[in-house]
Amino acid sequence: MGGVFPDDRAFRVIILRHVDAAWGADLADLPPACRDEKPPLLSPTAVVERISEIPTRLRVKSACDRQPLAVTAAKLVGQRRAEILDFLDAGSTASSAPR
Numbered sequence: 001m002g003g004v005f006p007d008d009r010a011f012r013v014i015i016l017r018h019v020d021a022a023w024g025a026d027l028a029d030l031p032p033a034c035r036d037e038k039p040p041l042l043s044p045t046a047v048v049e050r051i052s053e054i055p056t057r058l059r060v061k062s063a064c065d066r067q068p069l070a071v072t073a074a075k076l077v078g079q080r081r082a083e084i085l086d087f088l089d090a091g092s093t094a095s096s097a098p099r
Contacts, residue, residue, distance in 0.1 A: 012087050014080060019052045021075040029075075031067030 023029060023044035034041055034050075041047050051072060054065045077084065 009090065014083060014087070016073075016076040016080065018056075018069065018072045018076070019048050020079075021048075021051075021072040022079060023047045023075075029071060031064070031071055033063035033067045037064055 025044060027041065027044065027047065030041060030047060034047075037050070041050055047068065050064075051068055054060065054069060056069070060066045060069065
């Protein structure tokens with residue numbers, strides 16, 4: 001009989017913080033809506049600072065708030081892809097094993 005709480009083979013929290021996304025030094029990955037921002041976003045650090053200041057209360061008004069948040073989400077999942085897939089693969093192996 002299993003416990004009340006799932007173990008790390010059934011459930012794992014992978015923390016993805018929007019300020020942890022890696023932006024390219026040349027900012028080629030900066031969304032189009034942010035290219036003419038005032039003051040301009042001239043470095044990955046400036047992009048992270050801008051993103052950290054975006055209030056995320058289920059409604060984001062500015063295109064230069066929405067677009068980098070979407071890019072950031074994709075970047076974070078891409079950066080942690082191997083870890084996510086390892087967990088999912090381990091879970092499918094464990095669920096197919098005889099009990």
